[in-house]
Amino acid sequence: MNPEQILFILFGAVSLIGAIAVISFRHPIYSALSLIVTFFAQAGLFVLLGAHFVAAAQVIVYAGAIMVLFLFVIMLLNLGTLSVKGAMGSKLKGLAIILGILFAAEGIYIAVNALNDTAVASAEPAAASVTTTTYDIGELLFSKYILPFEVTSLILLAALIGVIVLVKRERQEES
Amino acid sequence: MENMPLLVLILSSVVKILIIVHMLIIGVMVMIWAERRVSGWMQDRLGPNRVGPQGLLQPIADGLKFMFKEDLIPNHVDKPLYVLAPAMLLVPALITVAVVPFGGSITLFGYEIPLQIADINIGILYILAITSLGVYGVVLGAWASNNKYSLLGGLRSSAQMISYELTLGLAIIGILMLTSSLSLRTIAIEQGAYPWQWNFLIHFPAFLAFTTAMFAETNRLPFDLAEAEQELVAGYHTEYSSMKFAMFFMAEYMNMIVGSAVVVTLFLGGWHFFGLENIGGPVWSGLISFGIFFLKTAIFLFVFIWVRWTLPRFRYDQLMNFGWKFLLPVALTSIVVTGTLWITTGSRLIVGIGNVIAAFIVVSIVAGLLVMNKTPEPAIQDDDSRFTPTALDAVE
Numbered sequence: 001m002n003p004e005q006i007l008f009i010l011f012g013a014v015s016l017i018g019a020i021a022v023i024s025f026r027h028p029i030y031s032a033l034s035l036i037v038t039f040f041a042q043a044g045l046f047v048l049l050g051a052h053f054v055a056a057a058q059v060i061v062y063a064g065a066i067m068v069l070f071l072f073v074i075m076l077l078n079l080g081t082l083s084v085k086g087a088m089g090s091k092l093k094g095l096a097i098i099l100g101i102l103f104a105a106e107g108i109y110i111a112v113n114a115l116n117d118t119a120v121a122s123a124e125p126a127a128a129s130v131t132t133t134t135y136d137i138g139e140l141l142f143s144k145y146i147l148p149f150e151v152t153s154l155i156l157l158a159a160l161i162g163v164i165v166l167v168k169r170e171r172q173e174e175s
Numbered sequence: 176m177e178n179m180p181l182l183v184l185i186l187s188s189v190v191k192i193l194i195i196v197h198m199l200i201i202g203v204m205v206m207i208w209a210e211r212r213v214s215g216w217m218q219d220r221l222g223p224n225r226v227g228p229q230g231l232l233q234p235i236a237d238g239l240k241f242m243f244k245e246d247l248i249p250n251h252v253d254k255p256l257y258v259l260a261p262a263m264l265l266v267p268a269l270i271t272v273a274v275v276p277f278g279g280s281i282t283l284f285g286y287e288i289p290l291q292i293a294d295i296n297i298g299i300l301y302i303l304a305i306t307s308l309g310v311y312g313v314v315l316g317a318w319a320s321n322n323k324y325s326l327l328g329g330l331r332s333s334a335q336m337i338s339y340e341l342t343l344g345l346a347i348i349g350i351l352m353l354t355s356s357l358s359l360r361t362i363a364i365e366q367g368a369y370p371w372q373w374n375f376l377i378h379f380p381a382f383l384a385f386t387t388a389m390f391a392e393t394n395r396l397p398f399d400l401a402e403a404e405q406e407l408v409a410g411y412h413t414e415y416s417s418m419k420f421a422m423f424f425m426a427e428y429m430n431m432i433v434g435s436a437v438v439v440t441l442f443l444g445g446w447h448f449f450g451l452e453n454i455g456g457p458v459w460s461g462l463i464s465f466g467i468f469f470l471k472t473a474i475f476l477f478v479f480i481w482v483r484w485t486l487p488r489f490r491y492d493q494l495m496n497f498g499w500k501f502l503l504p505v506a507l508t509s510i511v512v513t514g515t516l517w518i519t520t521g522s523r524l525i526v527g528i529g530n531v532i533a534a535f536i537v538v539s540i541v542a543g544l545l546v547m548n549k550t551p552e553p554a555i556q557d558d559d560s561r562f563t564p565t566a567l568d569a570v571e
Contacts (some may be wrong), residue, residue, distance in 0.1 A: 023341060029315075033186065052297045056297050056303075056304050057300070059308070062303060064303075064340070065307065065337065068310055068333050068336065071314050071333065075318055075329065075333075076330065099369075133296055134296070134537075149567060
């Protein structure tokens with residue numbers, strides 16, 4: 001086993017344990033913290049793939065900014081320990097089972113395909129040694145993926161304006 | 176570095192890590208002493224001067240006292256997070272320094288060793304990522320303490336971090352555009368040997384915005400809302416004692432040191448100073464460049480202390496207004512102006528002048544708008560309307 005495989009297993013295990021912990025902890029603060037652990041492990045997986053920029057973006061955006069907002073809201077609303085029965089009820093149980101089965105089937109399908117497909121397995125070491133730099137990402141974003149990039153920017157701008165409009169209206173009604 | 180044997184690479188890295196981590200910890204002790212002495216000097220009193228020459232051993236006495244104090248864990252705290260929080264603040268402060276280049280390179284036993292622990296090609300993003308994690312220590316410590324003053328401190332801190340992190344990230348984009356690299360080493364090398372070539376002149380408004388945001392990120396005095404003694408006892412670390420309190424304390428000073436080192440690298444020419452760093456052989460030039468970097472960082476740390484004992488604390492709404500209405504527009508303008516002028520003229524001089532003029536115009540416009548919007552307010556005579564809803568209202 002080479003060091004990369006050991007690291008992959010380590011990061012994969014941490015990210016799985018973190019993900020399970022998110023849904024098993026009763027307290028929202030602990031769940032949020034477990035989610036941060038998962039994001040970190042995923043950033044580690046990105047580094048193993050040579051995608052350093054994506055790894056840094058993952059930590060900055062998700063672990064650094066969004067999760068701080070999560071914690072802020074949890075603390076602001078002073079959420080206590082949630083009881084699963086009270087919050088979810090048994091109505092959603094059926095839906096959860098259906099979605100769970102679908103998701104598990106999807107995962108098994110991908111795993112079986114990956115095991116059968118020898119081309120993927122043999123190409124793996126070559127792909128791992130390639131490091132994607134920010135230069136490459138920028139080049140691709142502004143040439144091949146220029147349309148999706150611009151559309152995403154427009155959607156974000158629309159969301160931004162929407163938030164400002166919503167907040168403004170509320171303020172005027174108050175005064 | 177590529178043709179270096181693995182053993183040499185590992186050995187040199189371990190030695191570098193040991194030296195830098197120890198310098199950081201000793202630096203923290205010196206900073207605590209310096210802060211007390213400088214504040215004494217500024218307030219026309221002596222400060223600690225009894226333990227050792229000039230009171231230099233005072234931090235060691237303090238450290239011993241911290242270690243022998245009872246490590247009290249109150250009954251009402253959330254124990255796992257209460258214990259974890261100081262470490263979550265200290266560790267990010269320690270590992271940020273890994274990508275900071277603290278000198279040119281030094282040649283020992285025939286191997287050229289760069290004076291940097293890790294030169295990764297996304298260096299500056301790594302710093303932004305790790306510094307953004309420091310807030311968890313404050314927030315979790317505050318929440319786990321189960322104390323309303325601590326919680327208020329934590330809430331303030333998280334809101335402040337989110338607001339000022341944006342400026343921190345946006346202010347450096349101008350530099351990245353001119354250097355076209357994210358590696359801190361390349362950024363430091365690209366700035367020439369002379370002070371008028373350094374980034375702080377080319378990106379002067381961005382430099383001011385970045386430094387201000389840095390002060391906010393380290394929770395230093397004009398921005399220390401999270402531990403405002405007059406309002407919140409001691410803020411997020413009210414319930415902490417002994418070494419756990421000392422860890423919060425150490426993390427603050429470590430953040431200051433690392434922050435200064437980052438500012439020196441990004442804006443103040445790194446280890447360059449009038450070509451002095453090239454004097455001497457391959458060993459001496461490395462040591463001299465390290466010395467220059469060390470001195471620059473020390474001078475900037477003095478500025479940190481100076482500001483702390485000069486400026487009074489912001490009010491919470493002033494803090495938010497300042498961050499969102501002044502710093503953020505200045506940082507955004509610097510991106511637009513730097514990009515446009517660099518593409519059209521390609522002259523660093525014009526970019527520098529344009530940046531200052533544009534920042535001046537933007538600040539004037541914002542200030543004008545604020546003054547214009549303020550005029551109808553006295554007619555309302557409603558004290559509550561002056562404050563935007565803050566964390567304070569929600570907790571009450």
